[in-house]
Amino acid sequence: MNAVRTGLLLAGMTALFLAIGAVIGGQQGALIAFLIALGTNAFAYWNSDRMVLRMHNARPVDHRNAPDLYALVADLARRAELPVPAVYFIDTDQPNAFATGRNPQNAAVAVTRGLMQTLSRDELAGVIAHELAHVKNRDTLTMTVAATIAGAIGFLSQFGLFFGGSSDSRNNPLGPIGAILLMILGPIAAMVIQMAISRTREYSADRLGAEISGQPLALASALARIQTVAQGRPMMSAERNPASASLFIVNPLTGRGVAELFRTHPRTEERIRRLKALATERSQIHSRMGPWG
Structure with a gap:
């Protein structure tokens, strides 16, 4: 169900992109928008991992300079039946982590110094397992495509507002006012769709991550701790690259107010509730199976 919903959201975002192209240049504009979408997604497919790692000044580590971290990632990747991803370290106080890469063979997992200092080993394992779940589900590619299309929609809308839409009313059934509204509201709608895709994928990654680590309560504890600590420790690279x-x-x-309307993640309290429910479910299954289950 989550995969179907994600596909529909991506289709809706693509349709919005083509509609803005059509408003700007009619059928030719829609074709140009389609070619731009193909080009930007091809670029993102091959370069997104390096781009995002560079954004956050992440540096690679391995078994020589971060033996404990690398061993933990390798062990969890084995449990998840994945190739061991590249491991990166971000020198910031905020506890956080992300995964990137176009496929499991070209994946990377990045953790911050704050995460290493804040969490216990079990909690850290839960977080890394969550990121490996994103890799296994290929969410890293999905989110890259969504972010790329959303960015292209914003660029195309600004171009349309600056240079004006199609003057041919036959190619622009919305009329001049409707065209302006579409170009103003289009990027906002694209952002809302992007956030909806992100929230959908987080629930799936929480569940699969808990299964990989075998400790849903440790992941729940990690989420609560990260949420509490992160709000008081801004990550400047993220603020520069929202x-x-x-x-x-x-x-x-760390934004508040209007930023809450464009939440990139589900509410942490709901994620924790679901993980606790999963832990209870697992406990009940084990108790029914008995000592020989």
Whole structure:
């Protein structure tokens, strides 16, 4: 169901992109918009991982300079039946983490210094397992495509507002006022769709991550601790690059007010509630199976 919903949301975002292109340049504009979408997604497919890691000044680590972290990632990747991803370290006080990469063979997991200092080993394992779940579900590619289309919609809308839409009313059935409204509201709608995709994928990654680590309560505890600590420790690289916020396990941005309308993640309280329910479900299954189950 989550996969179907994600597909529909992506289709809706693409349709919005083509509609704005049509308003700007009629049928030719829609075709150009379609070609732009193909080009930007192809670029993002091959370069998104390096781009986002560079945004946050992440540096690679391995078994020589971070043996405990690397061993933990390798063990969890084995449990998840995934290749061991590249491991990166972000030198910031905010506890957080994200995964990136176009497929499991080219994935990377990045954790912050604050995360390493704040969480217990079991909690850290839960967070890393959550990120590996994103890799296994190929959410990293899905979110990259969503972010790329949303960014292209914003660029196309600004272009349309600056240079004006199609003057041919036959190619622009919305009329001049409708065209202006579409170009103003289009980027907002794209952002809302992008956030909806992100929230959908987080619930799935929480569940699969809990299954990989085998400790849903440890992941729930980690989420609560990260949420509490992160709000008082801004991550400047995320503030400079808010489009990458949806990649993190908890929203790294400290904005309030209107920003709450565009939440990149489900409410942490609901995620914790679901993880606790999963832990109860697992406990009941084990108790029914008995000592020989």
